Amino acid sequence: MTAVSSAGPAAVSVPDVLERCRELVRPALTEAVGRLHPWVGEMAGYAFGWCEVGGAPVAASGGKGLRQALAVLGAEAAGADGRDGAAAAVAVELVHTFSLLHDDIMDGDGMRRGRPAVWKAYGTGPAVLAGDALFALAVETLAAAPGGAGTLRRLSAALSDLLHGQADDLLFAARPWTGPERVRPEAYRVMAERKTGALLGCAAALGALLGGAPPATADALDRAGRHLGVAFQIVDDILGLWGDPAVTGKPVHADLRERKKTFPVLAALDTTGPAARRLAARLASDADPAETAALIEAAGGRTAALAEAHRHLDAAGAALSEVPLRATAAAALHALPAFLLERTR
Amino acid sequence: MTAVSSAGPAAVSVPDVLERCRELVRPALTEAVGRLHPWVGEMAGYAFGWCEVGGAPVAASGGKGLRQALAVLGAEAAGADGRDGAAAAVAVELVHTFSLLHDDIMDGDGMRRGRPAVWKAYGTGPAVLAGDALFALAVETLAAAPGGAGTLRRLSAALSDLLHGQADDLLFAARPWTGPERVRPEAYRVMAERKTGALLGCAAALGALLGGAPPATADALDRAGRHLGVAFQIVDDILGLWGDPAVTGKPVHADLRERKKTFPVLAALDTTGPAARRLAARLASDADPAETAALIEAAGGRTAALAEAHRHLDAAGAALSEVPLRATAAAALHALPAFLLERTR
Incomplete structure (x- = not known):
């Protein structure tokens, strides 16, 4: 293992890294999904963007695969072959897809990645079942890997965080925009770290552990992933x-x-200027969402959100620099923040 | 460990055994549920029959606790203290409750144990979330127990079976009563073993493993539980x-x-007499269910079902007799079949 704690050469192409990781993980993911009940396997294939309703193959957008990439890069950062992280990559990708399937039901979101959500395409009951089966398959995949009970303790802790964060997120929707019962930005941060950060951190940490990293390295990667997750959210x-x-x-x-x-x-409501008061009044009515979005920007909400995302991406980079990681994987991990922020431009 | 392979004294009271096991497991189950998000914990408490909507304590029927009893008896059968099986008992009870919550959504069943099902009482989205959280808590509980990855492999295999069986059960509902596409009794047996038997077998096997039993003992208890599950279904x-x-x-x-x-x-439709043909014709119409039930009985469906249940209960007893088990626990395990059948009288 080469001890390099800063970013490597600047020439990392994150889309290329993500594609390489997806290709590396794809055989193991396909094999795992192939063990599902055929009907459930079709719903999983639809969710992954591999097929249409009915099973006809299609190349739809299946997501970037950030979680599986973190697991592969975690293994590589530990000095191992990326394939050593494949079981972790499959497990976290299955957990992520399970959570999307169920979140879309809970949130009533009918669209996902430009297509009808699984519950819209197959029905609520089948989508509940498919999510459950992906969840079970994730545990099964990691239990069959050589990591032992320690990796399963990490996965189940991340799952518990994820569901805690989802519960908070659902309850937040019922809370008022203003007054003592309002949701403060700090409560949001805790929710986002649980709902999104825990699984990203777990992905990198599990990959590192399967790659033979010591617990301190896995812990640092876990912290980095958690910050990345808050920024991502x-x-x-x-x-x-x-x-x-x-x-x-x-x-x-x-x-x-x-x-x-x-x-x-x-963040906009947490300022005390007149724009925040106008925003609060507008949120209480059923105003045009486009005008509301403009008012959020005028009250500083967009700037504050970008600044907060930057803070967490910096903290992720700092966590990565705390431990010795193999140079090429470290460079890829350090390149993720800039890539993430590019989407907002 | 005392090697006794036949039933002990006949004086076993199954309700007493079930109650003793519930009391033994209750502290660990309460502690585990207490780690959930408070809102999710309330839904879990409602599902267990501990509270009403809103959280007010109540003593509703929370089920017999057959799965937790099998885990405790599995540990005792291995010669250990029943408390050594508590983590397994908590895990299987959480999995069972998770599956009830989600099954009621999938089946559209609005009532459970004489009260509104969780999805009726709290909404579909929250019930999906609560089920997920119980599932994650089950994995977390077992991962924290000293059994290692082997116990988690058994639990995840049982989960995979359970969800496979649930998928089959849902698809069976769309199949015709007659003709080449009809569901044969053998396909039902496979479904029931997966949907109900796998978790019962897993419960006893996990308890035995946590109690220090060799794999052969756990395997025999697993087989016994699977037969018990088919009979139970x-x-x-x-x-x-x-x-x-x-x-x-x-x-x-x-x-x-x-x-x-x-x-x-x-079973009634699989006979070839005139009663089976009358039954098939009646099922095709929207006839009065009470009359249909009478026709099923007339066509021999009730007798055949009881005989099939008996066969599986005998097979469960035979599996128990294959391995040395501590006498008191073996007696309790051997007494379960008669108790189960008593409900049908």
């Missing part, structure tokens, strides 16, 4: 308000209509 | 057709209305 919030639906695959302003407590809104 | 089918709703907690004939392929119907 904030960037998602920004895209939901000001992004291009053709890129995000979801209708614009859906979060506002669902009264989701997203970071830009919370 | 058939008895449930019998109760759904001819049972007292005050005892079952579910409306009578719900299975018939949902076109569930239950064993008594499949």
Whole structure:
């Protein structure tokens, strides 16, 4: 293992890294999904963007595969072959897909990556079942890997965090925008770290452990992934308000209509200027979401959200620099933040 | 460990055994549920029959606790203290409750144990989330126990079976009663072993493993639990057709209305007499379910179902007799079949 704690050469192409990791993981992921009940396997294939309803092959967008990449890079950062992290990559990708399937039911989101969500395409009951089966398959995959009970303790802790964060997120939607019961930005951070950060951190840590890394390295990668996750969630919030639906695959302003407590809104309301008061008044009415988004920006919500995302990406980089990692994998990990922020431009 | 392979003294009271096991497991189960998000914990408490909606304590029927008892008895059968099986008992009880929560959503069943099902009481989205959280807590609980990755491999295999069986059960409902596409009794047996038997077998096997039993003992207990599960599912089918709703907690004939392929119907249709043909004609119409149930009985469906349940209970007893088990626990395990069948009288 080469001890390199800063970023390597600047020439890392993150899309290439993500594609390489997806290709490396794909055989193991296909094999795992092939063990499912055929009907459930078709729903999983649809969710992964491999097929249409009915099973006909298609090349739809199946997501970037950030979680599987973190697991592969975690193994490589530990000095191992990326394939040593494949079981971790499959497990976290299955958990992520399970959570998307069930979150879309809970949030009533009918679209996912530009296509009907699984519950819209197959029905709520089947989508519940498919999510459950992906969840079980994730545990089964990791239990069959050589990591032992320690890796399963990490995965189950991340799952518990993820579901805790999802519960908070659902309850936040019922809370008021203003007054003592309002959601503060700090409560959002805790929710986002649980809902999104825990699995990203777990992905990198599990990959590192399967690659033979000591616990301290896995812990540092876990912290980095958690910060990356908070930044990722904030960037998602920004895209939901000001992004291009053709890129995000979801209708614009859906979060506002669902009264989701997203970071830009919370940060704007947490200022005390007249723009914040105008925003609060507008949120109480059923105003045009496009005008509300403009008011959030005028009250400083977009700037504050970008600054917060930057802070977490810096903290992720700092966590990566705490431990010795193999240079090429470290360079790829350090390149992820800039790539993530690029989506907001 | 005392090697006793036949039933002990006949004076075993199964209700007393079940109650003792529930009391032994309750502290660990309460502690585990207490680690959930408070909102999710309330839904779990409601599902366990500990509280009403809102959290007010209540003593509702929370089920017999057959799975937790099997885990405790598995540990005791291995010569250990029943408490050594508590982590397994908690894990299987959480998995069982998770599966009830999600099954009721998939089947559209609004009642469970005489009260509104969790999805009726709290909403579909929250019930999906609560089920997921119980599932994750089960894995977390077992991962924290001293059994290592081997116990988690067994639990995840049982989970995979359970969900495979649930998928089959859902698809069976869409299949015709007659013709080449009909569901045969053998396909039902495979479904029931997966959906119900796998977790019962896993419960006893995990308890035994945590109690220090060799794999052969765990395997025998697993087989016994699987046969017990098939019998249990058939008895449930019998109760759904001819049972007292005050005892079952579910409306009578719900299975018939949902076109569930239950064993008594499949067995009746698999005969070739005139009663089977009359039954097939009646099932094709929207006839009165009470009359249909009478016709199923006339065609021999009830007798055949009871005989099949008996066969599986005998096979469970035979599996128990293959390995040395501590006498008191073995006696309790051997007493379960008669207790189960008593419900059908």
